[in-house]
Amino acid sequence: MISKPHGGKLVKKLLSSREKEKILEEQNEFLKIKINYGNAIDIENIAYGVYSPLKGFLNNEDFQSVLDCMRLSNDIPWTIPIVLDLKNPSFKEGDEILLYYNDLPIARMCVEDIYTYNKKEFAQKIFKTTDLEHPGVSKIYKMEDYLVGGEIELLNELPNPFGRYTLRPEETRDLFKDRGWKRIVAFQTRNVPHRGHEYIQKVALTFVDGLFINPVLGKKKKGDYKDEVIIKAYDVLFKHYYPKNSAILATVRYEMRYAGPREAIHHAIMRKNFGCTHFIVGRDHAGVGDYYGPYEAWDLFKEFPDLGITPMFIYEAFYCKKCGEMVNAKICPHDGEYHIKISGTKLREMIINKEQPPEYMMRPEVYEVIKNFKNPFVE
Incomplete structure (x- = not known):
């Protein structure tokens, strides 16, 4: 039998054409936040259910649970933190923001959590090393100091040559x-x-x-x-x-x-x-x-x-x-x-x-x- 989605339900975080059009018309009313390529790809995988049961980037409770237990806080197995790192967020919990890659609006996000984290702990628990020669460790140490959790809704995908x-x-x-x-x-x-x-x-x-x-x-x-x-x-x-x-x-x-x-x-x-x-x-x-x-x-x-x-x-x-x-x-x-x-x-x-x-x-x-x-x- 074809497997059930992880967590029991396939996540789909796509906006209707009408909703998308309305947000884009009003985009100047939102705070615009720049994200990197990896963030944009993670958003795409969240939106289409590849990362089910995730509906957005991890909040602090889930992040720490993944580091410590390799499970989300609701005990569903999950081993890699899917996180959004930002520098000095100028918004607060409860705000709605638009995430942009270059000039392309990628997603609307409802901010649930803004928190700091320990990069050394992150690297050691996920990669079992803090050696900067490890590409994953090197990337963590280049991340910004804040993580932002919350659900997303996809506005646009990155151009896909394949x-x-x-x-x-x-x-x-x-x-x-x-x-x-x-x-x-x-x-x-x-x-x-x-x-x-x-x-x-x-x-x-x-x-x-x-x-x-x-x-x-x-x-x-x-x-x-x-x-x-x-x-x-x-x-x-x-x-x-x-x-x-x-x-x-x-x-x-x-x-x-x-x-x-x-x-x-x-x-x-x-x-x-x-x-x-x-x-x-x-x-x-x-x-x-x-x-x-x-x-x-x-x-x-x-x-x-x-x-x-x-x-x-x-x-x-x-x-x-x-x-x-x-x-x-x-x-x-x-x-x-x-x-x-x-x-x-x-x-x-x-x-x-x-x-x-x-x-x-x-x-x-x-x-x-x-x-x-x-x-x-x-x-």
Whole structure:
């Protein structure tokens, strides 16, 4: 059965055309507050229910509960604070404000709470480190000193160059029903696909009705693949190697936190809201550097028996020269001397050096797509 939304109801914070028109006509009567790109994307995900049950940015009580307990104050599992940071707010609790990205009005917000927070505590509890080399920690220390909580209503989305690949939770749920899928497994990615990814996805697909591949688009760290590269690489893989009635490719705009195990839970909740019943938890899921153990996220899922989506723990795939195919440690009896791991770092090096990876590492069609980009990586 398609999963129920997290918290029981799919949030929808969209204004009618008439309401939107009225607010925009009266926008000069509102206090205008500038927000950053990440805030604007979070608003979009709140408005369309990707972050259900959130209806806005976290208030102080929920923020502290997420830090301390990995749950909202009403005990619903939630592991990543979705917050709006501002410098010296010139408004008070109960005010209505308009949030702008550049000159585009993004949302109306009813201010519920204005509070300060401890950046060191925020970083330590979410990322398990205060090392400024960690991109998530670095971002927290650059945040403003106040957090503002309250419900939002969407006025405008940011321009979306990949609109034809974008599906909202309401749409994916309808699509799954139309296809007769009751058990759907989601795969989150911020990379182009290699054979290890393909192996894991297809192993998972054998146990369910459909596969939902959901690449993350948006701001990423230096060295990650650009959005267009990821999309085109998956397009060609779908064209040649996936059954048309068993897999769906759709994107979601989201700013990676690189919070490892906590973010793995968050990613699962997002896909639960899309209607998925299962979620593939990868090796070092949402990790960066050596801050988290390779399977630390697997352990954290055990603390959330009430999550409402089933994690699928599939061992890392590698090529075995003796088996002559992609396998994993659970099914391959051969010694490590026969194993060739598919390293994302090694693949990047080969791509930079214009060297085609062997077919057991990456499909030739995928490499052809990547090599047509002058620089496929974020700078």
